[in-house]
Amino acid sequence: EIVLTQSPVTLSLSPGERATLSCRASQSLSNYLAWYQQKPGQAPRLLIYDASSRATGTPARFSGSGSGTDFTLTISSLEPEDFAVYYCQQRSGWPPLFTFGPGTRVDIK
């Protein structure tokens, strides 16, 4: 089973700063990696799929990169509404099982 590790656990930044979140997989994923944003009391929201494709409605300040085992979510300039928890998610080959990372919390500094 593929295990996802996210770092850092918490990222404390100010509005306007750049956020760089990491997701590392225990085995190669090709580019089958997605990123979600979750705010308190809300369902997760898809931001990025297939490592670097922005979902409908995802602002351009969000970008995804990486392949194989190392992936990055970058928020170029934090807006107040971006402070949330971010999860990465992978899909294994066959059967197509999904797993999520432990999450990175982006806090206001």
Place this chain on the structure above:
Amino acid sequence: QVTLKETGPALVKPTQTLTLTCTLSGVALSSSGMRVSWIRQPPGKTLEWLARIDWDDEKIYSTSLKTRLTISKDTSKNQVVLTVTNVDPADTATYYCARTRTNYMDVWGTGTTVTVSS
């Protein structure tokens, strides 16, 4: 606009069977390529994918929970049902259903919170 809505009991007792329903709007469950997953999130923890059902009735389960899960669909009601048998306090969580693409989940319901307690 595609929406999903989860319903189920707020409280169940240990050893009972939990039944959750996901009702879809704006898309037919029977449409080719349609897939729906169930995902849960214990309080303060990360997300855990549980099961998926496809338009052609293919079903896939989490390896760790497959003996306790059953996923099914009722296309006439446009609903997906998940049952979890022999529940335990560790099954306390918010349960979500989501439209599932090949590699990710793109439309999520708002979730339903279930507490397992005697």
